[in-house]
Amino acid sequence: MSLKNGITNFLDSRYDMETAGGFLKKQLGKRLPPHTGWLHVFGSLSLFLFISQTITGILLLMYYRPTPDEAHKSIQFITAEVHFGWLYRQVHAWGASLMILMVVLHMIRTYFCGAYKKPRELTWVTGVFIFIVTITFGFTGYLLPWNQISFWATTVGTESANKVPYIGGWLRYFIRGGDVVTGETLSRFFVVHVIILPWLLTGLLVVHLFLMRATNLATLEPVDEEKPLEPKYGIPFFPVHVCKESVVVMLMIAVLVTLAVVSPWEIGEPANPLLTPEHIKPEWYFLPSYQLLKYFEGPYGAFMGIIACSVPFALLLFWPFLDRSKYRHPRQRPVAVSVGLIGLVGALILGTLGHFSETNQTFFGQRYHIDHYGRPHRLEGGVQSETVPGADSAHAPSGDAKPSH
Amino acid sequence: MSREDAPKSFNRRGFLEWIIAACSAITAAAMVVPGLLYLWPAAKGGKAEDVEVKGGENLKPGEHSTVQVRGKAVIVRRDPGGLAAYSAVCTHLGCLVKWDAGKEQFLCPCHAAVFNARGQVVSGPAPAPLPEYKVKDVGGKVYVST
Incomplete structure (x- = not known):
């Protein structure tokens, strides 16, 4: 008796392998709608990057030490001493950004194809929670290298909680584990980043994938008018769509390794609680919120800013229940498509202003200082520090150096 | 009247199920509340007290120093008119x-x-002035109370 037969007999005599095999065969051979193509791979890429982040995260954990005295040194050790430590750290840092990008692209495709409509509303809602958890991964992981940028970005980020009326002080105290960012904050963020969020995201992904499989991918036909998929016209999940996914996953691995080599993240200076660096900025995915917050000033300004930053997330969460139109094709949904485009363009404009704010830039041969609010001020040979409070030529950077991660 | 026909409120099985559900909820709450309290940061603050600023005796008129006093960043400045201390946190x-x-x-x-x-706020987005702390010079040594 061969080893394979031996294992099969062992399992068959103990479990209902016929049912299990039938389930697996049904899932692999599931037919997808004929229009399923390359735009339907962003979800799989997000899943791949989550797996990549989990594996590289576990490898980093072998050497990382979450204390103020050792965190930064352990990152240096991983990068300089551990075999391929630099590679896993870079792939993890770039993977974080790319995972958020893939989730965003997946959501954009789903939104503009109207795939969130009945009967897939809950698939969308779990997707929005996955998006929020993915961003929270970015926020909590950012502090772990315990360098200047990560320390002060976390200080500013957690200070926002203090602007919530009545409970703001308690909220900030709870998130930080004290009045200011300290080792207690590092411990909290570490536990949230490596234990709580991974399991939360795993649970959400299981529900998301189950719902997606239960209702199959959406077509562009109106709600309640979707025709049953005829097997001979559907695209087999395996091998056709899996082949597409394999191609993009291999491309993604190539992109990750290339970025790790040609554009590595700096380790940065160790955190100094007594020195705030000039013009700290958050990661690209927080830039729209960062810039929007600047336009709300006064005693309740920051709170109003937090409300303004929360509205897009609330809209995303409840959108399947607000958009009552039965059509899915973008041409038949002018309102939803306009709202989506306004949101996207608004985020891009705010992100761009945030990126260039408080820097000096050259446009058409003329030097400008881009102020706090993103307004350009023409320069005559140098930064006009008298008219631009807080900016001086020694401190206003010409561009953004990529901080450490 | 058969057991099935008896009103639910007097049903022994239903009553026991209700008791078990209530006990389970109380047990769960009894486990959750200490867990939540455990997550609340342990206080390290305490009452305000005078803390000596290291190197404060070396501050000359016009000079300043940013120091940590009981975990808080404080700017201590010596002016011709005397000492001043403000929170360094915007x-x-x-x-x-x-x-x-x-x-x-x-x-x-x-x-x-x-x-x-x-x-006091001059310009920019700050919603409130920097808090001022009590500071004093005792025999050349500088003490701040936060």
């Missing part, structure tokens, strides 16, 4: 302000908030 989003001796202003490097020498 009231906008928590970055540390710097003393610009030339302009005699506190500047926030993050979002360009500007405060005057007494910690």
